[in-house]
Amino acid sequence: MTATDAPPLVPAAEPGTADLRVAVLGVGLMGADHVARLHRRVSGARVAAVSDAATDRADQVAAEVPGCRVVPDPLAAVADPEIDAVVVASPGRFHEEQVLACIDRGIPVLCEKPLTLEAASSLAVVRAEDAYAARTGGRLVQVGFMRRFDPEYAQLRELIASGGIGEPLVVHCAHRNPAVPPGVTTESVVNDSVVHEVDVARFLLGEEIAAVTVLRPRSTRHAAEELSDPLLVLLETTGGRVVDVEVFVSTGLAYEVRTEVVGEDGSAMIGIPQGLVRQSAGPGGAVRGTTVPAGFRERFATAYDLELQRWVDAARRGTVDGPGAWDGYAAQAVCAAGVEALLCGRRTEVRMEQR
Ligand SMILES: NC(=O)c1ccc[n+]([C@@H]2O[C@H](COP(=O)([O-])OP(=O)(O)OC[C@H]3O[C@@H](n4cnc5c(N)ncnc54)[C@H](O)[C@@H]3O)[C@@H](O)[C@H]2O)c1
Structure with missing residues (x-):
């Protein structure tokens, strides 16, 4: 079963509660799957924007989701005031700057593994999120260990x-x-x-x-x-x-x-x-x-569903409910x-x- 052919995971969120407006950065294999899941199976969120270095790819994925915009520059998508949360599914070498931009803006981010390509840069993400947590008491980073x-x-x-x-x-x-x-x-x-x-x-x-x-x-x-x-x-x-x-x-x-x-x-x-x-x-x-x-994708279909649903639920409460930046660094x-x-x-x- 893939992200598109299964029934929704849970009933739609209560009418009147605002959906989390998510930007997905990188809509290749994993990112497109996350878009389809957020659109069809997960409640409490909608894909408001996608960004990809290949703009034809972004256009193609956005066309499947009513109301979804294409924002060519991924960092502009992170900075967009109409975006509440971000899924990073770009190649690993871009994760560090995209996740740090989310921490800077104080918005939740689900980053596909690896958190970054080296332990030192992953530690820098841990420290940046720790500084945010010391200021606000909140956590922002979840890593895609589904x-x-x-x-x-x-x-x-x-x-x-x-x-x-x-x-x-x-x-x-x-x-x-x-x-x-x-x-x-x-x-x-x-x-x-x-x-x-x-x-x-x-x-x-x-x-x-x-x-x-x-x-x-x-x-x-x-x-x-x-x-x-x-x-x-x-x-x-x-x-x-x-x-x-x-x-x-x-x-x-x-x-x-x-x-x-x-x-x-x-x-x-x-x-x-x-x-x-x-x-x-x-x-x-x-x-x-x-x-x-x-x-x-077949073996872990349920795991991806639950990963995204719990990320959305936690993000709407201002928390993280899954593997965090430290887990990304340790790995x-x-x-x-x-x-x-x-x-x-x-x-x-x-x-x-x-x-
Ligand atoms: N959790 C898992 O089970 C799992 C499985 C596969 C891949 N992944 C991870 O997901 C991430 C993406 O992997 P994939 O298999 O989808 O790769 P992919 O090559 O299929 O897709 C990556 C997409 O990112 C785009 N891109 C390139 N530069 C970009 C940038 N700066 N900003 C935004 N988008 C950009 C590419 O054009 C491409 O469409 C990787 O980090 C990978 O390790 C995780």
Whole structure:
């Protein structure tokens, strides 16, 4: 199910309550999906403006939303007095200036991951938002780690918090894509794919990552030249727990994201597709199975819905109800250590400032 073919998530907001007027910066794959969700599925907000370096793309997306304007300059959209909140879905290198502009104006911003491209610039965003919070008591920045809103991840976290499997000791993660576009490098796999597992580990275990090791097993013959695929990434937490991540982006099969937490008194796993189970003819006789999602938009459709709805609800109350700037910074600091570990082939400690 995509953002456009599902029924609205919740009934429309009470008549008379003003909708949040949102500008979406960058309307490529993710931004256009966010526009469609805000328009069709989320209540309490409307897409008032879109901005994209490709103006034909912006025109095309705006044409789907009555009353939506195209504002060619993204910073002019942030400064526009008729905009109350911003979704940043431009390429990562533009996030820093666009998010800082939102903080300067004091309006809520949902920024797609990564918060910024480097840990130092992410820390600058944290500090800018902290200064705003010290003045006003409010928070403005949410980062697009949507897995936190996925019902299975939320359930797993609750189970751990309730003590249902005892003290968590080890987490096993698998992150597999059927294929990746040309130009994807081993470093970008750490920054763009492993970053989600980093956030999941911090979310589930409630502690920071202290060190990263990256192993490069024999590569699949399906991987693009120069790409080490799969990778095994080991994350050590400050509490002595270990998270192993198999990230494999050229499986040729489907999109699979699996997480198992092993505790002192039991274990729990999520990410096993459990829809319709069908039996049909296979090469060696009858086979039994279910459909595996083709991509992240299908697998995490509900998570994106809930992420946006809760962002809108919180923004209208003047708060943030999701991963914040610190989570964006922590993930960048771990990814920086991950890239260093990948390049030097050794265990690398994460360098993080105090909160
Ligand atoms: N949370 C997730 O699951 C998830 C999944 C995919 C991508 N992302 C993130 O979303 C962001 C966008 O990724 P995408 O896959 O949609 O990329 P994309 O290339 O499909 O879209 C990016 C769009 O931004 C436009 N753009 C370029 N410069 C701009 C600028 N200065 N201001 C505004 N727009 C500009 C481009 O023309 C393009 O239309 C990235 O940060 C990416 O990491 C998150």
